[in-house]
Amino acid sequence: MAHGASIQYEPVAEIGGGAYGTVYKARDTESGQFVALKSVRVQTDQNGLPISTVREVALLRRLEQFDHPNVVRLMDVCATQRSDQETKVTLVFEHVDQDLKTYLERVPAPGLSPDRIKDLMRQLLCGLAFLHSNRVMHRDLKPENILVTSQGQVKLADFGLARIYSCHMALTPVVVTLWYRPPEVLLQSSYATPVDIWSTGCIFAEMFRRKPLFCGESEVDQLGKIFEVIGLPPEEEWPTDVTLSRKSFPPLTARPIKDFVPEINEQGAQLLLKMLTFDPLKRISSLNALEHPYFRDEETLTETKS
Template sequence: MDMCPERLRYELLAEVGEGSFGKVYKAREVGEKRRLLAVKKFNFSMSPQEAGIPPSMIREVALLRKVGHFNHPNIVKLLDASAESVGSALDLTLVLEYIDQDLSTFLSKAPACGLSRDLVKVRSDVMQQLLQGLDFLHTNLVLHRDLKPANILVSNHGEIKIADFGLARIHTFNIALTPGVVTLWYRAPEVLLNTAYMSSVDMWSAGCIFAELFLLRPLFKGYSEVQQLQKIFEVIGLPSEEEWPQESPISYSESLGPRGSVTKLLPNLDQDENDLLFRCLSFDPSRRISAANALAHPFFMKL
């Protein structure tokens, strides 16, 4: 039994994951609540020759503390964070609410034939809660920048929570935005083209996730940035040269995909489903739908 004596007290139940910096455990709180917890334990060398705590982890803790004050139901909660020096190393422990599975695992359990029309409510619930979380983040100028099924948690009660804020940033007008963000299959064209971007990058990722709720596989599955662009343009059509961002270091080429606008992105989608997907996957980020406007889309008015 491993206890946290002065802070939130818990007992470790099982190791559920391991990364390059540490391990993740399922735990149970000691006391009256007895709630399940996710405990992440990391160990970093603090010697001058080592890098120390990665900036992404510092940023994640800071952002989770910032948004945690609002107690939003669709954002994973950081319940405790502590650091302890052990010789020339630093042990960092994060305690978060425990959620049963991520969206990737949830979709992997779906029937091979896919989520049926009878389960349209599942898609609606997932997207509605995801968009509510994104609307909250964007209203508070937070860009998640790595939205994908593995970073969306799904409880046994159908609660959706956005997690993993290692790449998240507070958006300011003079922010230095890095191009290597968002897992490749969910990366917006403006990021692939190494041009300026804003909160609409998260809405592109949300659109990719929306499509995955129907396909049960990633919509754009490229293995390089150029191939990813080609996969995107095969579906949405190659934009005109006038629409191509002039500041992009990648030159416009008709070899990237078929020309012409596309009005129906996926077969078997009804009008509202297709329209919401179309608005999320607009090449021009200024025309891409916002989370707030997406929540008012007719797709969510069906049920």
């Protein structure tokens, strides 16, 4: 980790106060290009090293060597000692002008074309498959964390940061949105890479709807809204290690997904339901999602029918 970030990177504007602290757009004085700066205060061990952070950053750095087109580049990491107990770690990322949230808000009516949605989804799943194949979970996937370049390239941001930030989160009373959280996280059960697929399903639906699919106000409310769409799962699928019982929810049956996402085609609807599957073990993986008929070209689909 380099020291003395402040000289090389000159802040230009505040991009936003995320859940994790302020994000700045800055200019790299050496190359002249724009970067995004994210800083976090981390607790240090006896040797003054922010140990879990060093591990996480090493992992992000390793991913960097692959230079994946659908993942934001981590250009630099700088650490500055603030006290014996605390170090400020600044992560320097490539800067992309807009996120998917802004992109969707700016789309003129009637919204994105089906082909554009398919292209964005394919890129999003490619980035995710890359992370998952390297054992990295995003854990906080939502439209604000998905960047879209002016050329229409999708880049995943803020992956791997969930762990770096969790220690810092304890210090900040923030409301992190529940809307993209899967049932196993809402129920505080164990979780793995399928969490990101659930979030991707929510985002897939939102690309058509141009508004979120499940807008809950608490964990229980969020689960209730999910079950109104996918139905209350059977008893045998309910995780056993959770405090919230299945009996807390009304016995709802699944409704047609097209009631909620009317513009989606048949193949898209099938894929969406495979992503919005309650049981994480039955949820589709990112690699299998990319192989889904939804992503096959229309010509090949009509050929197989005739």
